Amino acid sequence: MKKQFLLILVSVAIGLTSCEKTDDSKYADYLVARPLKMSMEEFKNSVDIISPVPIDESGKIYAYQDYIFVNDKYKGVHVIDNSDPSSPKKVSFIKIAGNVDISVKDNYLYADSLTDLIVLNISDVNNIEIVNRLDDVLYDNVIWPAEADIFEFDGIDYQNEILIGWEVVTERRLIEEVNTRFDDLALAEVANDAGNVGQGGSLARFKIVDDYLYAVDSHNINVFEISDLENPKDLDDVFAGFDIETIFNRGEHLFLGSMRGMYIYDISSPASPSFVSEFQHGTACDPVVVDGDYAYVTLRGGNNCGATESGLFIVDISDISNPVLAVSYPLDGPYGLGIKDEKLFVCDGDSGLKIFDKTDIENLETLNHFEDIVTFDVIPREEMLLMVGDDILYQYEYLEEGISLMSTLELN
Numbered sequence: 001m002k003k004q005f006l007l008i009l010v011s012v013a014i015g016l017t018s019c020e021k022t023d024d025s026k027y028a029d030y031l032v033a034r035p036l037k038m039s040m041e042e043f044k045n046s047v048d049i050i051s052p053v054p055i056d057e058s059g060k061i062y063a064y065q066d067y068i069f070v071n072d073k074y075k076g077v078h079v080i081d082n083s084d085p086s087s088p089k090k091v092s093f094i095k096i097a098g099n100v101d102i103s104v105k106d107n108y109l110y111a112d113s114l115t116d117l118i119v120l121n122i123s124d125v126n127n128i129e130i131v132n133r134l135d136d137v138l139y140d141n142v143i144w145p146a147e148a149d150i151f152e153f154d155g156i157d158y159q160n161e162i163l164i165g166w167e168v169v170t171e172r173r174l175i176e177e178v179n180t181r182f183d184d185l186a187l188a189e190v191a192n193d194a195g196n197v198g199q200g201g202s203l204a205r206f207k208i209v210d211d212y213l214y215a216v217d218s219h220n221i222n223v224f225e226i227s228d229l230e231n232p233k234d235l236d237d238v239f240a241g242f243d244i245e246t247i248f249n250r251g252e253h254l255f256l257g258s259m260r261g262m263y264i265y266d267i268s269s270p271a272s273p274s275f276v277s278e279f280q281h282g283t284a285c286d287p288v289v290v291d292g293d294y295a296y297v298t299l300r301g302g303n304n305c306g307a308t309e310s311g312l313f314i315v316d317i318s319d320i321s322n323p324v325l326a327v328s329y330p331l332d333g334p335y336g337l338g339i340k341d342e343k344l345f346v347c348d349g350d351s352g353l354k355i356f357d358k359t360d361i362e363n364l365e366t367l368n369h370f371e372d373i374v375t376f377d378v379i380p381r382e383e384m385l386l387m388v389g390d391d392i393l394y395q396y397e398y399l400e401e402g403i404s405l406m407s408t409l410e411l412n
Contacts, residue, residue: 139218
């Protein structure tokens with residue numbers, strides 16, 4: 001089984017109740033991450049289609065025909081009927097343990113379930129069918145929560161159980177005990193480290209190009225041949241770098257966003273992507289979209305994304321073998337971004353949705369700024385703009401200058 005190597009930090013719970021008076025100065029509140037786990041048998045039988053449920057934590061967004069799919073991190077996919085964009089309706093929830101990405105071609109939906117690839121037939125969205133499951137063809141995608149101070153493992157039985165995510169809670173701990181655990185850790189050894197295709201956002205890790213599905217993990221491009229849509233063929237993985245987070249396609253090239261930079265791969269031989277060039281930047285979280293001679297990259301610093309200041313980098317790729325920075329702009333904490341004609345849409349986290357006219361990249365013009373909303377991922381479709389953030393689906397209509405809100409759908 002392909003697995004991520006995990007750093008294991010074991011902490012000891014401190015009883016806080018006592019008959020004697022305690023010195024509060026010796027204690028502090030810590031964010032403690034506890035593992036969410038299930039049995040191997042339960043995991044292998046965890047895919048199910050059920051009635052709509054409230055979303056727990058909205059993730060990536062995907063659009064296909066009249067439907068919108070919103071990931072519920074590590075739990076599955078919410079299916080939304082968007083045939084009337086002014087009044088979208090929840091249809092169902094596809095339960096998939098460990099899911100963070102999907103991609104669709106000709107009514108076949110491909111989804112990750114930790115190390116497995118799930119294939120579903122969605123030709124009748126009211127009667128979705130599970131048609132295939134490829135075991136152990138992907139790398140584990142469970143990401144350690146960056147905000148946690150302490151990680152605890154409550155006796156996971158790795159022979160019979162599987163880690164599907166994390167629950168982060170606040171606990172009061174004795175400062176000396178916590179510091180001792182960190183000191184012990186520093187001395188310890190650490191483990192080694194062309195059909196009808198839908199549209200994902202810039203944060204996607206899955207991308208379908210013609211008869212191939214490309215799925216990136218932190219180090220590799222996982223390649224699947226899908227000419228037989230029900231029976232994908234798992235081809236050889238291609239090592240592509242480090243800390244890879246996103247994938248974007250333009251023509252015969254894949255653009256991979258990573259915490260270290262942007263990698264460009266040639267897929268003229270689609271079964272064997274080959275390295276072309278890279279653009280390096282300081283360590284930061286990094287989705288990328290491409291239009292014409294430029295790649296647009298948002299960098300988000302802080303937490304596990306590194307120390308780089310957040311911003312928008314516009315990279316000249318007119319010479320695909322030698323990408324160079326053209327210009328950069330400061331941002332607050334960006335996530336996804338998208339392009340429609342001359343409009344550039346940037347999800348700037350807590351700072352809202354920002355829309356620019358990119359006609360002159362040296363002097364981006366602000367067309368709209370929707371403040372007081374939390375933004376995560378965006379998809380500029382031909383007819384409308386889709387955006388998800390803070391468990392709300394937003395839809396906007398295009399105006400000559402900027403956009404206007406058309407509808408919202410509460411996902412929780």
